[in-house]
Each structure stands twice: as structure tokens, then as C-alpha cells.
Amino acid sequence: MSSSTPNDVSFRQGPGALLTLGHSSMEANEFVQLLRRHGIELLVDVRSQPVSGRFPQFNRAVLEKFLERHGIAYLFLGEELGGRPDDPAAYGPDGVVDYRACRRSYAFGAGIERLEREALSRRVALMCAEDDPLECHRFLMIAPELAARGLDLLHRRRDGSVETQAAAEDRLLRSTGFAELAANTLFPTARAQALDRALDLQARQCAFRLDPHLVERF
Helix, strand or coil: CCCCCEEEEEEECCCEEEEEEEECCCCHHHHHHHHHCCCCEEECCCCCCCCCCCHHCCCCCHHHHHHHHHCEEEEHHHHHHHCCCCCCHHHHCCCCHHHHHHCHHHHHHHHHCCCCHHHHHEEEEEEECCCCCHHHHHHHHHHHHHHCCCCCCEECCCCCCCEHHHHHHHHHHHCCCHHHHCCCCCCCHHHHHHHHHHHHHHHHHHHCCHHHHHHHHC
């Protein structure tokens, strides 16, 4: 499979493949048509707070009922895999969510296990809010663990393009100063190390943050 597909072109999704996307400002019908175009059977919501004042069509209760009418199941895993955890151990002293700490938690492990089981049995889409995966915890926090488990991750953008996990990683490497290691298969160890660093740098820019004083009051 190529790193991306042209606008509005579907892809073959077999066992172990998983689509990720952000709802952004899509209308409800546009969103469900996107899911149906890709044959999605289950939408997994990983927003910590599954409500939207600006886009009420993506409030949990509304979305779940709407999907049900279109034959698509809904599963909320925001407590296990959300980017705004309740656990104070998931925050650094500066108040920024530490994605590495999140990945070490029992709740995260349980959520990943559930997500992996679902992806191996039916066509699954993982949803958060941001359109660009590089700006979302679904890529920065969740995707590294799924990729390590061998799942085939595909990131769908609102413009219709589909980006493979490797292509998204390469884009991140280029944007964080590691362009020489993007698309480089000759030095896999160096690329993996650079990718870890790039994920940390990007997380510093995009991860949810609290006032440090609030972290102390957990």
C-alpha cells in the first residue's frame, strides 16, 4: 500500500488494520459517509471528554445514537486511552501530560488490549477531535503502542487522503529536525531513536496541560 491514497479513495482493511481520524468540524452525515466508505463496523472514541460545544453532533449520546441508526457500533475508551487522564502520575511537574507515563498505566494497557481485540475481529476506526494525527494523542500516545504490536495503522484526513503510520512518522521526523532519517531504512536503530525524540518534542507542543498547581491538588 502506498503512503497515501487520492481524495475519497477507499482502501482494503484486513484483520489487524485500524483507521484513525479526527472529527474536526465535519457534519454528521459527512462523517458517517466517510465511515461507511471505508467499511467501518465499530467507532472507538478516545476523547477524554466526549462532548463538543461547537459541534454537538459529536457529543457522545448524540453520536452513539446516530451511528446506531446507520449500523455502526460505538465504543467509548476515553477513560483508558484519553489524552486528559485523571491520574496525577500521568502529568509532569510542569502540568503537561506525559504520554510515556500514560502508556505504562494499567488502564492504558487494558484499553489497548480491548482495541487490539476489536481490530482483529472487525473493521475499526479510532476517533478523536483533531484532523491532523500529528497534533493528536491518538498518534503521539496511542499509535506507537499499536504499531509495536503489529497493527497496520492508517490515518484518514478530512481532505480524503490516507496516510500510513510510516508516512506519518516520516512527516513528524521532517517537521522536528530529523529529516535525514525520514524514509531511511538503512539505519533502523537511529531512526527509532530519532522517532522517540520527535514524539517527545511534538508531545510537548500538543499534549494537554494543566496549571502545575492544579496537578499538586490531585
